[in-house]
Amino acid sequence: MKMNARMIVRVVVVVAAIGYFSWQTWGRQHPQPHAQVVTGTAGTTPVRPAKPVKPAPPATLRMGRLTLTACALQQPGSAVTTPAYCTVFRVPENRADPEARTIELKLAIVKSDSEVPDQDLVVYLAGGPGQSAIQSYPELAPAFAPLLKRHDVLLLDQRGTGGSHPLDCPTAQKALSRLTGTATSAQLADQVRACATEVEKTADPRDYTTTDAVADLDAVRRALGAPRLDLVGVSYGTRVAQHYAAAHPDAVRGMVLDGVVPNELVLGETFARTLQRSLQLQAAACSAAPACKGAFGDWYATLYTLYARLKAQPPHAATFADPRSFKPVTETLDADTLAGVVRMFSYSTATAALLPLAVTEATHGNDAPLLGQSRILSADLSQSVQGGMQLSVICTEDAPLLTPRPQDAGLLLGGNFIQDLAAECGAWPHGPMPAGFHAPFQASIPTLLVSGERDPVTPPAFAAQVLKGLSDGRSLVVKGLGHAEAINAGCMPRLVARFIDKLQPKTLDAQCLKRLGPLPAFVTFNGAAP
Numbered sequence: 001m002k003m004n005a006r007m008i009v010r011v012v013v014v015v016a017a018i019g020y021f022s023w024q025t026w027g028r029q030h031p032q033p034h035a036q037v038v039t040g041t042a043g044t045t046p047v048r049p050a051k052p053v054k055p056a057p058p059a060t061l062r063m064g065r066l067t068l069t070a071c072a073l074q075q076p077g078s079a080v081t082t083p084a085y086c087t088v089f090r091v092p093e094n095r096a097d098p099e100a101r102t103i104e105l106k107l108a109i110v111k112s113d114s115e116v117p118d119q120d121l122v123v124y125l126a127g128g129p130g131q132s133a134i135q136s137y138p139e140l141a142p143a144f145a146p147l148l149k150r151h152d153v154l155l156l157d158q159r160g161t162g163g164s165h166p167l168d169c170p171t172a173q174k175a176l177s178r179l180t181g182t183a184t185s186a187q188l189a190d191q192v193r194a195c196a197t198e199v200e201k202t203a204d205p206r207d208y209t210t211t212d213a214v215a216d217l218d219a220v221r222r223a224l225g226a227p228r229l230d231l232v233g234v235s236y237g238t239r240v241a242q243h244y245a246a247a248h249p250d251a252v253r254g255m256v257l258d259g260v261v262p263n264e265l266v267l268g269e270t271f272a273r274t275l276q277r278s279l280q281l282q283a284a285a286c287s288a289a290p291a292c293k294g295a296f297g298d299w300y301a302t303l304y305t306l307y308a309r310l311k312a313q314p315p316h317a318a319t320f321a322d323p324r325s326f327k328p329v330t331e332t333l334d335a336d337t338l339a340g341v342v343r344m345f346s347y348s349t350a351t352a353a354l355l356p357l358a359v360t361e362a363t364h365g366n367d368a369p370l371l372g373q374s375r376i377l378s379a380d381l382s383q384s385v386q387g388g389m390q391l392s393v394i395c396t397e398d399a400p401l402l403t404p405r406p407q408d409a410g411l412l413l414g415g416n417f418i419q420d421l422a423a424e425c426g427a428w429p430h431g432p433m434p435a436g437f438h439a440p441f442q443a444s445i446p447t448l449l450v451s452g453e454r455d456p457v458t459p460p461a462f463a464a465q466v467l468k469g470l471s472d473g474r475s476l477v478v479k480g481l482g483h484a485e486a487i488n489a490g491c492m493p494r495l496v497a498r499f500i501d502k503l504q505p506k507t508l509d510a511q512c513l514k515r516l517g518p519l520p521a522f523v524t525f526n527g528a529a530p
Helices: 004-009 133-144 171-179 185-199 208-223 236-247 271-288 290-296 299-312 334-347 355-363 367-384 385-398 416-427 460-467 492-502 511-515
Strands: 060-063 066-074 081-092 102-110 121-125 152-156 229-234 253-257 318-320 328-331 447-452 473-478
Touching: 060 492, 066 102, 066 133, 081 208, 102 133, 102 208, 121 133, 121 236, 133 152, 133 229, 133 492, 152 208, 171 185, 171 318, 185 236, 185 385, 185 416, 208 236, 229 236, 236 253, 236 271, 253 492, 271 290, 271 299, 271 334, 290 299, 290 367, 299 334, 318 367, 328 334, 328 367, 334 355, 355 367, 385 416, 447 460, 460 473, 473 492, 492 511
Parallel strands: 121 152, 121 229, 229 253, 253 447, 447 473
Antiparallel strands: 060 066, 066 081, 081 102, 102 152, 318 328
16 A cells, blocks of 8 residues: 555654665675786786686575575665575465465575575564565665675565565555545545455455564575574564564574564554654754754744644645656645654654754745655655555554553644554454563573664664563664664674674674764755855
């Protein structure tokens, strides 16, 4: 399902860290010897021997009882690719029903740079819920580069996402994407119901949950020869990691959790107040920077002034150049759109640096910066997040525990998204929550917890909460960063690789993280300098 402005407000999605990684070639790990000078008769010119030809990678890869074929992982909207080996793996849709249909899971192995990699297998668990691990990996590849020196990496599209039987409704999603920010909960529910009707022709949405994903991952692990796993979970992927480790503790060697979701957390319940915390930290940083304070004053107050004005007046349209096609487009700015864009801006330090400027411009009548970003975010979310699978997860695992929060009424996100989600889940097929699903996670597995200081959805306090149940864990907080971007920042990829190699979180030297921090706020569209 595609996302509209109203749905952006309640979406539970990871904006993957920004950046690209060029594949580490065989030659980097196996440097050629220094050229030798071959002399002939006196006076002849020294001749260098011909450079050895790099052997082509094999066309297939055999692991356990699976045969994978060479493939290239395409980053959506980019020419960047990552070489890998791919296959599909069939599993029953409903394991409790021997007559159930089977579905195909898509998986990929990114091979280590080493000719003889370690026997354990690193597994990337994507966020969302609804992200494809295979599609999002090329953007996160820099975080995994040091790990590839000694480890293969497994990418498994969770059922319902990417190439693993996605819960698509192409006809209904066209109508859903046209809903505006002023759509009622009943209108959202009608469109979700139409999507469910379309999905149910080929899938049972009740069988696309975290519990199902855990069973799928272990079935794939056993088919690959039953290696021990190093789980690297990002955002919602940290929930999958904890549930997998609880169900199969002997199969897990170590864990890295970035943007930590405690098992006790009900997704959606804390969104309003965790965003408020992030905005307050951003505002404090602006006040402490003379250039930012001089340009915008108290931009936090300015944000709320703009929000109140938009709530009090009818939505208004603005025409501007589409930031991708540069063609004139018309969009509507209302209070819900503002809240959604501000929330998603806050996920990344790069986009958060634009917030004071964009908000201030909107108060002066220039809505183009905010609406342009809203257009980009809507398109990116539609491409990267499978809305049907997201509903299957949240409606089963979280929505039954959500209750109205009148105390959030004065916050930017408010409490409307809980009402909307309840309406959507009333229209989306889902099963009962598994017993004990939200029990605190407890384990002796070596675990590294990673957080961004200004994370607007999973703040460092969430990692501290999980740490209480770990006998061999450590929490690292990166100053100034947002959601699920710390794992890809500065020296963190090297620290993660060092941790996976040695599994000693408490003695890991993390002093290099002190050099990291946020981008200063832009005071003009040219940058942070006045």
